Amino acid sequence: xxxxxxxxxxxxxxxxxxxDVVIRFAGDSGDGIQLTGGQFSEATAxxxxxxxxxxxxxxxxxxxxxxxYGVSAFQINFGAHIIETSGDVPDVLVALNPAALAVNxxxxxxGGLLILDTGSFTDRNIEKAGYVSNPLKDDTLKKFRxxxxxxxxxxxxxxxxxxxxxxDGLRCKNLWTLGLVDWLFGRERxxxxxxxxxxxxxxxxxxxxxxxxxNAGHAFGETAELPGExxxxxxxxxxxxxxxxxxxxxxxxxxxxxxxGSHLADLDMxxxxxxxxPASGVxxxxxxxxQYDVMTFQAEDEIAAIxxxxxxxxxxxxxxxxxxxxxxxxxxEALGLAIAVELPLILINSQRAGPSTGMPTKTExxxxxxxxxGRNADSPLAVxxxxxxxxxxxxxxxxxRIATKYMTPVIVLSDTYIANAAEPWLIPDADKIEPFPAEFxxxxxxxxxxxxxxxxxxxxxxxxxxxxxxHRVGGLEKAHESGDVSYDPENHHQMTVLRxxxxxxxxxxxxxxEIELGGESGQLAxxxxxxxxxxxxxxxxxxxxxxLAISHIHLRHIxxxxxxxxxxxxxxxxxxxxxxxxxxxxxxxxxxxxxxxxGLNRVTGKPFKIAEIEAAIRDILES
Amino acid sequence: xTAQTTPESLTAxxxxxxxxxxxxxxxxxxxxxxxxxxxxxxxxxxxxKTVFISGIGCAARFPYYLSTxxxxxxxxxxxxxxxxxxxxxxxxxxWVVSGDGDGLSIGGNHMLHVLRRNVxxxxxLFNNEIYGLTKGQYxxxxxxxxxxxxxxxxxxxxxxxxxxxxxxxxARFVARTVDTMQKHLAEILMAAHGHRGASFVEIFQNxxxxxxxxxxxxxxxxxxxxxxxxxxxxxxxxxGADMNKGIRLKDGVPELEVVTIGEDGLAETDxxxxxxxxxxxxxxxxxxxxxxxxxxxxxxxCDPAPTYDAATHEQIEQVKAEKSNGDLNALLxxxxxxxxxxxx
Numbered sequence: 001x002x003x004x005x006x007x008x009x010x011x012x013x014x015x016x017x018x019x020d021v022v023i024r025f026a027g028d029s030g031d032g033i034q035l036t037g038g039q040f041s042e043a044t045a046x047x048x049x050x051x052x053x054x055x056x057x058x059x060x061x062x063x064x065x066x067x068x069y070g071v072s073a074f075q076i077n078f079g080a081h082i083i084e085t086s087g088d089v090p091d092v093l094v095a096l097n098p099a100a101l102a103v104n105x106x107x108x109x110x111g112g113l114l115i116l117d118t119g120s121f122t123d124r125n126i127e128k129a130g131y132v133s134n135p136l137k138d139d140t141l142k143k144f145r146x147x148x149x150x151x152x153x154x155x156x157x158x159x160x161x162x163x164x165x166x167x168d169g170l171r172c173k174n175l176w177t178l179g180l181v182d183w184l185f186g187r188e189r190x191x192x193x194x195x196x197x198x199x200x201x202x203x204x205x206x207x208x209x210x211x212x213x214x215n216a217g218h219a220f221g222e223t224a225e226l227p228g229e230x231x232x233x234x235x236x237x238x239x240x241x242x243x244x245x246x247x248x249x250x251x252x253x254x255x256x257x258x259x260x261g262s263h264l265a266d267l268d269m270x271x272x273x274x275x276x277x278p279a280s281g282v283x284x285x286x287x288x289x290x291q292y293d294v295m296t297f298q299a300e301d302e303i304a305a306i307x308x309x310x311x312x313x314x315x316x317x318x319x320x321x322x323x324x325x326x327x328x329x330x331x332x333e334a335l336g337l338a339i340a341v342e343l344p345l346i347l348i349n350s351q352r353a354g355p356s357t358g359m360p361t362k363t364e365x366x367x368x369x370x371x372x373x374g375r376n377a378d379s380p381l382a383v384x385x386x387x388x389x390x391x392x393x394x395x396x397x398x399x400x401r402i403a404t405k406y407m408t409p410v411i412v413l414s415d416t417y418i419a420n421a422a423e424p425w426l427i428p429d430a431d432k433i434e435p436f437p438a439e440f441x442x443x444x445x446x447x448x449x450x451x452x453x454x455x456x457x458x459x460x461x462x463x464x465x466x467x468x469x470x471h472r473v474g475g476l477e478k479a480h481e482s483g484d485v486s487y488d489p490e491n492h493h494q495m496t497v498l499r500x501x502x503x504x505x506x507x508x509x510x511x512x513x514e515i516e517l518g519g520e521s522g523q524l525a526x527x528x529x530x531x532x533x534x535x536x537x538x539x540x541x542x543x544x545x546x547x548l549a550i551s552h553i554h555l556r557h558i559x560x561x562x563x564x565x566x567x568x569x570x571x572x573x574x575x576x577x578x579x580x581x582x583x584x585x586x587x588x589x590x591x592x593x594x595x596x597x598x599g600l601n602r603v604t605g606k607p608f609k610i611a612e613i614e615a616a617i618r619d620i621l622e623s
Numbered sequence: 624x625t626a627q628t629t630p631e632s633l634t635a636x637x638x639x640x641x642x643x644x645x646x647x648x649x650x651x652x653x654x655x656x657x658x659x660x661x662x663x664x665x666x667x668x669x670x671x672k673t674v675f676i677s678g679i680g681c682a683a684r685f686p687y688y689l690s691t692x693x694x695x696x697x698x699x700x701x702x703x704x705x706x707x708x709x710x711x712x713x714x715x716x717x718w719v720v721s722g723d724g725d726g727l728s729i730g731g732n733h734m735l736h737v738l739r740r741n742v743x744x745x746x747x748l749f750n751n752e753i754y755g756l757t758k759g760q761y762x763x764x765x766x767x768x769x770x771x772x773x774x775x776x777x778x779x780x781x782x783x784x785x786x787x788x789x790x791x792x793x794a795r796f797v798a799r800t801v802d803t804m805q806k807h808l809a810e811i812l813m814a815a816h817g818h819r820g821a822s823f824v825e826i827f828q829n830x831x832x833x834x835x836x837x838x839x840x841x842x843x844x845x846x847x848x849x850x851x852x853x854x855x856x857x858x859x860x861x862x863g864a865d866m867n868k869g870i871r872l873k874d875g876v877p878e879l880e881v882v883t884i885g886e887d888g889l890a891e892t893d894x895x896x897x898x899x900x901x902x903x904x905x906x907x908x909x910x911x912x913x914x915x916x917x918x919x920x921x922x923x924x925c926d927p928a929p930t931y932d933a934a935t936h937e938q939i940e941q942v943k944a945e946k947s948n949g950d951l952n953a954l955l956x957x958x959x960x961x962x963x964x965x966x967x
Contacts, residue, residue, distance in 0.1 A: 242963050243963060291949050297706070297710060300736040311708035315709075341694075464671070465715060
């Protein structure tokens, strides 16, 4: 049955048809909330909805049970139309303990649907959550449509036949809850059943217990005769671009993009990384892809990781390293080396909230300065930013293309949100992407290590092992063309200018900046970069619906900037730059183009809400 | 550019680059570069397959003076960069050149890990017990009490013993030689090159400007024989001008002692025979210091083990043999997929 036909059948069951809904699952960090959300996302994607997710979890792996700081949450926004953000506020909140309720209840819409596990509302848990009285018994929940179920007890009953301990039995609570939510929204359970069976192949009793819990939750919905105000729902499929889809996180699409990119460049990839939240996901994905000429190397530290990547590029592979802000800081000296010896290198920064250790599992866009300017001396390189999990794939390809064509390090900015969030991805056909094979020089005649391509200013890439072309490179300043060590004053000036000019010329090779939404001039340009794309696009769309002459511009190329950007910005009366930092792109645009850009700056560790952007648009237009 | 030549025709001179050597006159590095060029010629290596990778410091200028491929990198990181080069192309013959500050201070962590991983590299650590290029500060191998611009009252730190450190890291080949001992240097470099895995060679190198003579208590011609023990696998640990001193294990205590053959009824058969596969013995030999002991030179330890680079590529080949042919579309379409068609 097609997704549309399934939806029609569901509607006949008496379900309310709704256009979109935001559900937030919340519970203890040991409750399996991320897994529940991930499985619900899969089922929702299979049902043909568009969706966006926001996993939001603590840095502690198993924070003390029942505490507010140990609460893990997963939000999904899905709809019958294009979905661009994980949703401002939830319509439905599933809270598996009092702490999850306490942390999230203020964000639930008035009249929203609240599903609670009453079994977890013990006096001790209620107290740990900071409640002075039992919220189930006072007025706390009166604004909401509340389903109070003893999920703990019902889960234990459902898994009883499998002889699990009380502790293992309670671990199936999330699957029971998923079963109930699947029923409320008419989702298929089969993808989850298949996944559970595969995941627990070695422990069939655990697999069966989880499946039993899932089915019991679903059956509860069918038979419990919940109050009419609770209702059941169907969200019809969205009209997405035709093609083959899968769900993917940014960590996955980045990893796959690097694999495809290195194949298109006809290079083996050497991915050298040191574990750090939230960047490790890329390493984990690639470590399983050795059959694609991917070598992964978990180095002893961040410096060794980039060092090994540079060493691999020197040997003629595509060296890639990946980290988050604090790790990138450690890599900056080595980045300078890659700039000086002019070797291709890709550095992925999955940004997190800082400074220092900051909030490792929370998102932020505060490493733009670090990427563009954060090195000693005049050390330019290319900087790209991905706007969404799906966009990561294309950005990875672009990074490989630029790094190899221009013999330069390229920094790719992702962030916690993009790395962890999943969305449906229209799978490209790898065979139809134009290859961009890297060139190696093998002809010794007339060769010098720092001679340059007239167009790109790139120096030749020579693999050690090539006869007759033995030469030395290093971090000491080199004489133009010959590459010999040089302290000549004019030569240093010339080389500095050449390195700058080489990066600047990349802009000649980039598409002109396009406008995402709106006209090429008007009252206001809303300019963004990175993961704020969805919120900006929605907010600008709403403002345009209100008849305002507003446009949305979203940058992929942070450095060098597209050639037409300055002219474009000057055609707007005002420029608003919303960022999850204190104004880094804003400063860059002001300094490059002398435009009076103003910022909207929030650093809460969470993505922008559409409403926040809308409010800022109103403010700037009224000012 | 130099034209392609066959390895047979290369002499030590052919391994010199056209760059002017810029070490201080009388620096021990001249002797080492001379020795290395000769060894490369004697080994008959192919210039194009040979790569020298260095960090920062006087020693690190080394690659500029050889006609092979060379990469002068950043302070302390040569081992990490060389690891990437070797992993990306295991066919290359990769040498790392480092100093005591570069390899044991700022790059100490990388030295630890490159040795424990056993990456197939020759790692030459030029130990001159001083920071030369930064004008003479004490280094992690400087003896306690070393007076330097940063320790005018004498250093208060205990020095690290490079070879004991390497052994502690799990190195499978650890050797020691001296810059001026050209024949010995060549033998040790040949052995290091022949060893598959990380070969760690400490070369005592005299800094004529900032630490002149720090090794003279065992390198001066007049006293060298009594203060140097040249270890050789399967041969007794005998030394001395009269070759009548030997090393043996103390009775009932895991410690070495120096004894004299011919005294107290001791014969050559009472002297310990060097076993280069015994790490405990190697560690004790590494720790020996004058005046009570001679300095042990030669291959202290050699016990080959699988290399990291080979294991890395074995895993890749195994996965390639077991899994698909690396079809990119198969990768992108793995897992749950669904089709959005015109019919919805």
